[in-house]
Amino acid sequence: MLRNIHHVAIICSDYGVSKHFYVNILGLRVVSETYREERDSYKLDLQIGDARIELFSFPNPPERPSYPEARGLRHVAFEVDSVEEVANLLRSKGVEVEPIRIDALTGKSFTFFSDPDGLPIEIYNR
Known part of the structure; x- marks a missing residue:
């Protein structure tokens, strides 16, 4: 479907x-x-x-009700080849990136940053 x-x-x-x-x-x-x-x-x-x-x-437009646990869409996630490389590139462009974590279920690395309106964006290792 x-x-x-x-x-x-x-x-x-x-x-x-x-x-x-x-x-x-x-x-x-x-x-x-x-x-x-x-x-x-x-x-x-x-x-x-x-x-x-x-x-x-x-x-x-109205503001987002809370961060990040409002009902509805929680975040957008992008697949990347290297979370560390992308996080470092984002930081070099002035984007604040959270510390890299490891997904307990998959063993893959991921982290979050926000767009200019505070929308949480995740990068997740391929």
């Missing part, structure tokens, strides 16, 4: 800051960018592997 994740939608508070973060810091490829005048909203389609991230801006 379900085959794959097609996209994840993220609403940001400052479109320029978030666009810079996802494109220039994380290195996601821009597929398309649309301004929807009737909604005073941008929609930026970004490619990550076979999936996409849709980055939206809306006037005055």
Whole structure:
């Protein structure tokens, strides 16, 4: 029935800051960018592997209720070849990254950082 994740939608508070973060810091490829005048909203389609991230801006979106345990989507996780290398690269770009941990169930390393709006993002070793 379900085959794959097609996209994840993220609403940001400052479109320029978030666009810079996802494109220039994380290195996601821009597929398309649309301004929807009737909604005073941008929609930026970004490619990550076979999936996409849709980055939206809306006037005055509400804040995330709590970190990170609010009901609903908990976090976005990206698979990487080396958590340590990616964490160091992110730190070199000024991103605060939590200490690397080991998943007790898989033995693989992982860690978290946040996007400009505090959305928790995980990197998980391949």
